[in-house]
Each structure stands twice: as structure tokens, then as C-alpha cells.
Amino acid sequence: MTAGWRGLGEPSGPDFLRAAMPESSTPHAPTDSTGDPVPSGRERRRSRLPALLLASALSGGLAGAGAAVVLGPDPAPSSGSGIAAENPSARVPAAATGTEEGAAQAILPSVVQVRAGQSTGSGFVLDDRGHVMTNHHVVEGATSVSLQLAGGRVVTAIVVGSSETDDIAVLRADPQSLEPVRIGRSSALRIGQPVIAVGSPLGLDGTVTAGIVSAVERTASLGGAASQRVIQTDASINPGNSGGPLVNLDGQVVGVNTAIATVTGRASGSIGIGFAVPIDRAVDVAEDIIGG
Numbered sequence: 001m002t003a004g005w006r007g008l009g010e011p012s013g014p015d016f017l018r019a020a021m022p023e024s025s026t027p028h029a030p031t032d033s034t035g036d037p038v039p040s041g042r043e044r045r046r047s048r049l050p051a052l053l054l055a056s057a058l059s060g061g062l063a064g065a066g067a068a069v070v071l072g073p074d075p076a077p078s079s080g081s082g083i084a085a086e087n088p089s090a091r092v093p094a095a096a097t098g099t100e101e102g103a104a105q106a107i108l109p110s111v112v113q114v115r116a117g118q119s120t121g122s123g124f125v126l127d128d129r130g131h132v133m134t135n136h137h138v139v140e141g142a143t144s145v146s147l148q149l150a151g152g153r154v155v156t157a158i159v160v161g162s163s164e165t166d167d168i169a170v171l172r173a174d175p176q177s178l179e180p181v182r183i184g185r186s187s188a189l190r191i192g193q194p195v196i197a198v199g200s201p202l203g204l205d206g207t208v209t210a211g212i213v214s215a216v217e218r219t220a221s222l223g224g225a226a227s228q229r230v231i232q233t234d235a236s237i238n239p240g241n242s243g244g245p246l247v248n249l250d251g252q253v254v255g256v257n258t259a260i261a262t263v264t265g266r267a268s269g270s271i272g273i274g275f276a277v278p279i280d281r282a283v284d285v286a287e288d289i290i291g292g
Contacts, residue, residue: 195213201269
């Protein structure tokens with residue numbers, strides 16, 4: 001690991017609350033041979049499971065805290081959106097159709113490394129007007145940032161605006177040489193579906209990790225008071241991945257990598273539990289930011 005790397009810092013973020021299990025209909029709790037009550041399955045599990053806290057996948061950055069609660073379904077993308085979304089398999093990657101390799105080839109030219117002061121994160125080109133999407137916590141407090149493009153060139157971008165509650169920010173750079181991503185639909189995701197996460201973990205730009213969609217109905221507070229629905233994935237997400245795309249095997253962006261779960265008291269990297277903002281909501285937030 002690079003000397004001086006600050007990693008995740010102290011783990012911070014919302015506790016994940018498991019839904020209460022129904023009470024047993026048995027009138028008396030079972031006892032062991034000594035006459036003492038036998039702990040229920042739920043109690044035994046609780047005694048073994050450390051609390052999970054959400055820490056932002058950003059070099060030196062932290063997500064806000066708040067308890068996770070169950071929310072209703074995300075609203076459908078606005079019909080007036082100027083950012084076109086495709087249905088799954090609407091287009092075919094140029095090579096290795098339907099594989100991690102094909103998805104990586106399709107998305108890598110559009111992924112950037114974002115540098116804002118001492119913070120380093122990731123982002124992706126949103127449209128042909130030079131707009132780039134990343135996380136709010138990557139650029140918080142900055143008015144301009146540096147972008148390292150896929151080919152290694154570094155350009156300057158301004159911060160158009162951001163939403164702390166949704167942890168989404170929009171940047172704008174000279175659109176020349178910027179290649180927009182293809183936007184998918186997070187509402188079409190299925191549990192077990194293969195995905196890849198792309199970004200600059202630990203400053204290693206253009207890094208691709210693979211996994212599956214682990215859950216589609218998790219909730220977390222990403223910086224504001226309100227809890228939001230997030231996508232859970234086991235594709236490795238580490239410091240520096242924040243703001244990068246979560247991509248299906250059609251090469252379409254379906255989420256914005258935002259945070260990871262860590263075991264209480266341990267500042268570590270990926271443990272196979274990462275979270276992304278659904279792209280349907282992220283696009284709506286970006287449209288509001290761009291529209292002023």
C-alpha cells in the first residue's frame with residue numbers, strides 16, 4: 001500500500017437495521033439441562049454479528065451518519081430527462097458481447113479520476129455537453145477539480161452543483177475528447193445479475209472489479225437526514241472508487257459507486273459489501289442540477 005495513504009479513516013455511516021423477526025407462538029421459552037433459557041436463533045445470530053457501518057469509498061472522505069430505514073420504491077425517471085436511458089441489451093458492446101471484458105471495453109473510455117484537493121475519487125462522462133457525474137463527498141467544498149481522462153490527459157472541470165442527500169455531484173469540462181457513457185435502468189436490475197465496478201481505487205485509475213447485484217432494496221443515509229434506496233454489490237469497492245460507475249454486462253451504467261460497509265472499529269477496504277446510488281435516481285438529480 002502506498003505510504004501515507006489515509007484510506008477510509010474512522011468508519012462512519014448508518015447502521016443497517018435488520019427487520020424484526022416474528023415472535024414465536026410457543027408459550028414458554030425452551031430451557032437447557034440446567035434450567036436456563038436457551039437463546040433464540042435471533043439472539044445467537046446477534047451475538048456473533050458485529051455492527052456494520054457505512055464508510056465512504058473515498059481517499060480520506062467520510063459519509064454522513066443516520067439510521068437506515070425501509071423506503072418505498074424509487075420514483076420512475078422523469079419523462080422530460082434530456083439524458084437518454086436504454087433498456088437492457090438495447091445495444092451491443094463492440095467486443096466480447098455480454099461479458100465482463102466487453103462491458104469493461106465499453107465503459108473505460110468514459111471513466112475519469114477526480115482530484116479535489118487532497119481527495120481522490122472517480123467519475124464518468126454523462127453526456128456530450130461535457131457533464132461528468134461523481135459523488136458529492138468527492139468534491140464537497142470545491143468549486144473546480146482536476147480530471148484525469150482515460151488516455152492520461154488531465155483537464156480542469158468546474159463543479160456545477162451537488163446534492164448531499166443523494167451524494168451526487170455534476171461537473172463540467174470541455175466536451176472535446178470526452179466520450180459519454182451509455183445509461184441503463186437500475187429499475188431493471190435483478191439479484192444475482194453480474195456487474196462490474198470501475199474507478200480509481202487507491203489511485204489506480206482504470207481499475208475494473210467484477211461481482212453481482214447482491215440486493216436491490218437496501219436503504220442508507222448518504223449524507224442527509226433522509227434514507228435512500230441503494231444497490232448492494234459484492235464487486236470490490238475501495239477508497240478512490242467513489243463516484244465511479246457500476247455497470248451491467250451490456251456496458252450500461254446502472255449505479256454510482258458510493259460506499260462500503262466495514263466492521264465496527266476497523267478501517268479496512270472492501271469486505272464484499274458495497275453500495276451504489278441507483279442510476280435512475282442519479283440521472284433525475286443530475287438533471288435538476290444541470291437545469292439550475
